[in-house]
Amino acid sequence: MSTERLIYLPLGGAGEIGMNAYVYGYGKPGKERLILVDLGVAFPDMDSTPGVDLIMPDMTWLKERANRLEGIFITHAHEDHIGAVAHMYSHLKVPIYARAFTANIARRKMKEHGHPEEAVQTVSAWPEVVKLGPFTIGVVPMAHSIPESGGMVIDTPAGRILHSGDFKTDPTPIVGEAFDPDLWASLGKDGVQALMCDSTNVFSLNPGRSEVDVGPEITKLVGAAKGMVVATTFASNVARVKTLAEAGERAGRSIVLLGRAMQRMVDAAFETGVLKSFPNLVSPEEASQMPRENLMLLVTGSQGERRAASAQLARGKYRGLQIKEGDLFLFSSKTIPGNEKGVISIINQFSEKGVDVVDDSSGIYHVSGHANRPDLETLHDLVKPKMLIPMHGEHRHLREHAQLAISKGMASAVVVNGMMMDLTGDTPVVADYVDTGRTYLDGTVKIGAMDGVVRDRIRMALNGHIVVTVILDEDDAPLGEPWCDVKGVAETGRSKGGLVEALEKDLDQFLKRANKKTLRDDDKLEEGLRRVARQTSQNEIGKKPEVTVVVSRMR
CATH class of the missing domain: 3.60.15.10 (Ribonuclease Z/Hydroxyacylglutathione hydrolase-like)
Incomplete structure (x- = not known):
């Protein structure tokens, strides 16, 4: 055996x-x-x-x-x-x-x-x-x-x-x-x-549908559009990018590629012989001088990515081009679970501009x-x-x-x-x-994932952050009162006074009550100050922020 x-x-x-x-x-x-x-x-x-x-x-x-x-x-x-x-x-x-x-x-x-x-x-x-x-x-x-x-x-x-x-x-x-x-x-x-x-x-x-079924529907949609047409899909879907470009070409439109990922995929397809032909392209600079109704932009960002061309057009201009009322925006893609929020945000931004948005809820513009x-x-x-x-x-x-x-x-x-x-x-x-x-x-x-970096970042995002600073002299006695810097927390708590003032008051009282053994031990001192800061915050604002304690000693 x-x-x-x-x-x-x-x-x-x-x-x-x-x-x-x-x-x-x-x-x-x-x-x-x-x-x-x-x-x-x-x-x-x-x-x-x-x-x-x-x-x-x-x-x-x-x-x-x-x-x-x-x-x-x-x-x-x-x-x-x-x-x-x-x-x-x-x-x-x-x-x-x-x-x-x-x-x-x-x-x-x-x-x-x-x-x-x-x-x-x-x-x-x-x-x-x-x-x-x-x-x-x-x-x-x-x-x-x-x-x-x-x-x-x-x-x-x-x-x-x-x-x-x-x-x-x-x-x-x-x-x-x-x-x-x-x-x-x-x-x-x-x-x-x-x-x-x-x-x-x-x-x-x-049974799944063929890529060839998508082309005729996109051609009809683009052919009926009155203003500028903008379409997004996965940059890697070279077949869909070609289908979109050919639909625009049949409608008499000049085609513009926007987004490095899409340009990179098309270039790679030509270099390796995967693509034999593709409609002629015009640059964004040339497009900016053309009538809007003669343009079709193919853009990255089908999943709502903030830095991609779709999101930048939704926020304003991209490469000198701007989408306006009466234009058409097509999502020729399926939204991957988890990306819905970003995609919906872009759709709403376009809607506010008066742009007609077509997604794949009908199931005819994507397979x-x-x-x-x-x-x-x-x-x-x-x-x-x-x-x-x-x-x-x-x-x-x-x-x-x-x-x-x-x-x-x-x-x-x-x-x-x-x-x-x-x-x-x-x-x-x-x-x-x-x-x-x-x-x-x-x-x-x-x-x-277990290093704690992201965990701490999430905790700070959820609860805010407090930095507590104390100075002790050569005899381990507090030199003045502690002070606090806060980020991401409410400034005023239940006592109607400032959160920082409440924190500094309670921390000062802790220092005055602390025995010599605690004041000499950085670990115990930090632990005590952190506990007081979190408890005071809980009482004042109902949250326990992340706390960083800085202990400085005069030597």
């Missing part, structure tokens, strides 16, 4: 949507050779991660085993799959493999961070393969909402793994490859040990890039895996997908971040549990 095993360990993306990072390993327990599929980010929000720039998976487990890591494979260039590659490269330092379009985006990220672009290696689509240690890996074309998305074939001594990546069963995606059922059936004909499958739309009961439940079942039936492991979804998605698989006779399990699964046998078995978490990019530094 073999003592080697095949393992699967999600470090991100399982039990959440975003921040994908999936480890596969084969070998003796504890000595497996490893590969990583995807290394993405999630985006912060002001409620739970104020001030944070990006959220990445905690890669501590993999960093400690970097000498066993053979390489990183990126399925496609969405930020939740590629966004952390350059941030984590210095810790892992292994080759990064991707198809041409994705590799182009990855190299741009590596260059921005001062890493060698040659670390990113371009691979062709299946049947070309890369052999690393015990693995033979190929990238299989998949239709998605970004060019050259790929599923993964991972052949191991314990059998074939198919990793779907993000996909939809779209026969006419406009840009990029169509879903090929014959190809996927051929991948399963000799047996598949396990299928790791996208679960995002498992609750959507109708999802993820397979709905019937499409998932199509892939299941084509591949016929021995076991199915749901991925890329919140817990409810994974559980529903696992139940669907079991109802169809496949072994399955709900596997969330940190669960190491042994896939060697006929059913998935938990082999170990690994500590996982999050790493925050905060400005220019990376911090752990």
Whole structure:
């Protein structure tokens, strides 16, 4: 009996949507050779991660085993799959493999961070393969909402793994490859040990629509518009950007791209041959001299991002262009859960300007890039895996997908971040549990989720902050009264006097009552002053702010 095993360990993306990072390993327990599929980010929000720039998976487990890591494979260039590659490269330092379009985006990220672009290696689509240690890996074309998305074939001594990546069963995606059922059936004909499958739309009961269905509806909308037309979509959805631009061109409008992300994606698509043609573009400067009814702007910011072009147009001008009453703004996108507040804010700002806003509540101006439940079942039936492991979804998605698989006779399990699964046998078995978490990019530094930085920031945001300063002389006696500086708290409390005055009075009384032992001990003194400040604040304003105590001693 073999003592080697095949393992699967999600470090991100399982039990959440975003921040994908999936480890596969084969070998003796504890000595497996490893590969990583995807290394993405999630985006912060002001409620739970104020001030944070990006959220990445905690890669501590993999960093400690970097000498066993053979390489990183990126399925496609969405930020939740590629966004952390350059941030984590210095810790892992292994080759990064991707198809041409994705590799182009990855190299741009590596260059921005001062890493060698040659670390990113371009691979062709299946049947070309890369052999690393015990693995033979190929990238299989998949239709998605970004060019050259790929599923993964991972052949191991314990059998074939198919990793779907993000996909939809779209026969006419406009840009990029169509879903090929014959190809996927051929991948399963000799047996598949396990299928790791996208679960995002498992609750959507109708078959997904094709990208080609969107074009005619957008063309009608743009053709009927009287003023300037502005449209936003995901910058990475090159097919949709092209559809929008062509609709504007057919309506006799000049097309303007606004937003670096959108321009970067279009440039990468041309550089790698994904895009063969695109309507002629005019610059923002040229557009500012043209009649408004002859313009169509394609802008970033479909998710309400504050610094993107959509939000800046909602607040005023962007690159010399301004949206006005009678213009049309189209959201050719779905709002990702959690982003509703930012999107609604932009819609309201446009409404106040008299702009007509069209979103996708009708379902005709956007199609999802993820397979709905019937499409998932199509892939299941084509591949016929021995076991199915749901991925890329919140817990409810994974559980529903696992139940669907079991109802169809496949072994399955709900596997969330940190669960190491042994896939060697006929059913998935938990082999170990690994500590996982999050790493925050905060400005220019990376911090752990448990470091307390964000926790303290949230506490200050919720309750305010008090700085208490005291000075003691050479004999450890208070030199004058303590004084306070406050931020983010009400100035007047229940006593109708100033909060600062009440704080300083109670703190002074504490100092006068304190014994010599307390006055000589910084820790005890700080603890006492902090307790008094918080209690006085509670009595005065009903809150206990964060308190920083500064003790200065004359020596």
